[in-house]
Amino acid sequence: MDHMASGNGLSDSQGGYRLTSKDTTLPAGKPAAYRFAVTGPDGKPVTEFAVDQTKRMHFYAIRSDLTGFQHVHPTMAADGTWSADLSALAPGSWRVFASFTPNTGTGTGRGADFVLSRAVTVPGNAAKTPLPAPATGTEADGYTVTVKGEPMAGMAQPLTVSITKEGKPVTDLEPYLDTYAHLTAFHEGDAAFAHLHPTTKVTGDNGGPDLSFHAELPTSGNWRLFLQFQTGGKLHTAALTLRVG
The missing domain is CATH 2.60.40.1930 (Macroglobulin (MG2) domain)
Structure with a gap:
């Protein structure tokens, strides 16, 4: 099933759900894992998610100049900690997005679709790439x-x-x-x-x-x-x- 997520994804919280992570930086030039959890209205990590387009979690990484796009499907440990394996990242400011549908709880959260995000810094000399002109x-x-x-x-x-x-x-x-x-x-x-x-x-x-x-x-x-x-x-x-x- 393909759901319609609400919002623009630029917040780490919505409807009582929050994207949490201790990772504020990731290394440049080599594969790295971003670890995170989604907490529910009760403050506890969510461990039950609905399958959306064959996956329980879709995870995206994009650099501030809209280069370096990655779309991966992380794995979850029993305690609700997710690990997203990313390919080598270029230095700069990045934003990581988690797209998911909780399959537990009551109220507006259950069955609703969320896209939450956090900023991540990749240290190093960050050269900005101009956005290519609009094209068909x-x-x-x-x-x-x-x-x-x-x-x-x-x-x-x-x-x-x-x-x-x-x-x-x-x-x-x-x-x-x-x-x-x-x-x-x-x-x-x-x-x-x-x-x-x-x-x-x-x-x-x-x-x-x-x-x-x-x-x-x-x-x-x-x-x-x-x-x-x-x-x-x-x-x-x-x-x-x-x-x-």
């Missing part, structure tokens, strides 16, 4: 990704993604997280989070080339989109900048 297409691993749609801030709009390779439509997209492609967006300036929800249903082992998404981006400006799709057992990530009016 990009390339990744030999694939060409084209985005069609003109989303307006605060309004639900359809967005279509088409994938080709060497000028030919790609029709061998494999299911990934219960969809043929996973689309995440971050807002320039504050790194606000948005998950663009797929509306193309998975009907078999091969999909494409056209995929539909429900886009509801809350604020205007530039958003950096990260599209993840899988072919031949390999995960590809394509990124482009989308201007939202």
Whole structure:
């Protein structure tokens, strides 16, 4: 099931749930684990989570200049401590996001979807990368990704993604997280989070080339989109900048 999370993810607490961690820095240039927990309204670590797109927890890391995107699925210990294994991080200011649905408790928390985040510093000489200009297409691993749609801030709009390779439509997209492609967006300036929800249903082992998404981006400006799709057992990530009016 693909849920609609509320909020922009820029807070570490919402509805009595809080993202907690002792990790305020992570090392540069080498793999590192970020450890965290989610506490509930009672102040205790939550240990029961609903499965959303095949996972109980989706975890994202993004640098302040919207580079270095990572989307991983952490593991949880019996005491509710999660460990997210991240690839090498470049020096700079980062924000890490936990997306989850509690499957315990009462009231508004149970069955509700949350995206909470915390800031993390990676020490070192941080060189800022300018955000690429808005575009309707990009390339990744030999694939060409084209985005069609003109989303307006605060309004639900359809967005279509088409994938080709060497000028030919790609029709061998494999299911990934219960969809043929996973689309995440971050807002320039504050790194606000948005998950663009797929509306193309998975009907078999091969999909494409056209995929539909429900886009509801809350604020205007530039958003950096990260599209993840899988072919031949390999995960590809394509990124482009989308201007939202």
